Amino acid sequence: MKVDLFDFDLPPECIALRPVAPRDAAQMLVVRGDEPFADAIVRDLPGLLEPGDVLVFNDTRVIPAQLEGMRGEARIGATLHKRIDLRRWQAFIRNAKRLREGDRIEFGADVSAIAEARHSDGSFTLAFAGEEPVEVLLERAGRMPLPPYIAGKRPTDERDRADYQTMFASKDGAVAAPTAALHFTPDLMAALAARGVGTETLTLHVGAGTFLPVKAEDTDDHAMHAEWGSISPEAADRLNQARAGGGRVIAVGTTSLRLLESAADAEGTVQPFAGDTAIFITPGYRFRAVDGLMTNFHLPKSTLMMLVSALMGRERMMAAYAYAIAEGYRFYSYGDSSLLLPERKPC
Template identity: 80%
Template sequence: MRVDLFDFELPPERIALRPARPRDAARMLVVRGEGAFEDAGVRDLPRLLHAGDVLVFNDTRVIPAQLEGRRGEARVGATLHKRVDLRRWQAFVRNAKRLREGDEISFSGGVSAIAETRHADGSWTLAFAGEEPVELLLERAGTLPLPPYIASKRGTDAADREDYQTMFAAKDGAVAAPTAALHFTPRLMSALQAAGIAHETLTLHVGAGTFLPVKAEDTTEHRMHSEWGRIEPNAAERLNAVRAAGGRVIAVGTTSLRLLESAADDTGTIRAFSGDTDIFITPGCTLRAVDGLMTNFHLPKSTLMMLVSALMGRERMLAAYAHAIASRYRFYSYGDASLLLPG
């Protein structure tokens, strides 16, 4: 499909630069397969879902993966996006034309790395010096990599260290937050539990590729960056049992949905999973593992706009986004939510 079919005009003032406070005070647009859109709030989830449904969260934790340094006199910036092994990470590098294989980059805090390998997509493998765990080096030298549409308007500050982590964040490795889960609070989780709505967690370490624009003119020409994920066997069994009992599997965030679909077989059975996925979900794909999605509002012509269009239909989602813009919903990572229920 043509990428420009997923374009829309978003007024810049609709981009949220800070989250709602408290988190569960955000608005939520309910989009069903047909009928009128419903303007609701995140706190309405217990009445909008059914007893026996299950919400699936991504428990990845965002690391301070953005580094500033020098190669000689040249300034170099690096955003780590995927672990290779204990000391090596794949990274997108700013001012990469100044780098050669074997060059040493000196970052702040006494952290250094060798530019080991340049890849076809322009990214580099960086090998970090020393014996300290790279995660500790990043805590000393790195900053939180806010999305470009926020970082271009303001700097990262102390509030973001809490605001840009979900209450489920437990496993280090993400470069971007699974932002739909930012809306959840212990109070909301208690209300969901009281309503008979369960939850499960999986892990997908979101990479910086999630921010990259789609440069191809047709979706068939776009290639996704791979990300590492895991679904534990017991979690897969419980999710399959929910559907067998007539409940719905509702992914919280596109990262959860992508991993669930990566792990599902042709019958829709969710299997245990551990490894990389580069799944690209566009209209025409059959979604097998999920019955709904809670997600924020996405960028024009993005792979995530294509994903929600695969779930709900392109025209339905464009109409929903037009309603959201006219109704002054807040967009993107720190913005409001949507609940997509195709059935």
């Protein structure tokens, strides 16, 4: 498909630079089958779901993966996006033309790394010096890796260390937040439990490549970056039981959805999973594991815009986004939410 089919104009004032407070006070656009769009807020979610439904959250934790350093007199920026092993990470590099294999980058605070190898996409493998865990080094020298549409408008600050982390974050490794879950609070979780809505967690360490605009003219020519994820046997079994009992599996965020679809077999049974996924979901994809999606509003021409179009239909999502812009919804990572519920196919 032509990538331009997923383009739209977004006024700059629609881009949220801070989250609302409390988190569950964000607006939520409900897109249900062919019904008229409905305006809600996130704390209305329990009343929009049914007992027996299951929400699936990503429990990855964002690490301060953005580094600023020097290679001699050259200023180098690095955004780590995928762990290779205990000492090495793959990183997108700013000012990469000034970096060669074998160069040392000094990031300050006694943190340095060797540019070990250049990849075909222009990224580098960085091998960090010393024996401290890389996560410890990042806490000392790194910044939260806010998306460029936020970081380009204001500096990252201490508020972002809390704001850009979900209440479920427990496993270090993401370099971008699973932003749909930023809207959840303990009070909302208690209300969901009282409604009889179940919850499960999985882990997908979100990489920065997920959110990059597609540069190819056709979706067939785009290569996804791989990300590591896992679903435990116990969680897979509970999800399959819930669906067999008539409950809906609703992914909270595109990261949860992509991992569930990666783990599902042809019959729609979710299998235990541990490994990389580079799944790329575009219109025409047959969903196997999920019945709905809660997600924020995405970038034009992004793989995530293609994913929601695959779930609900391209024209339907383009109309939903036009409605959201006209109604003043806030877009992107710190923005508002949407609840996407396609028509459920009869068994």
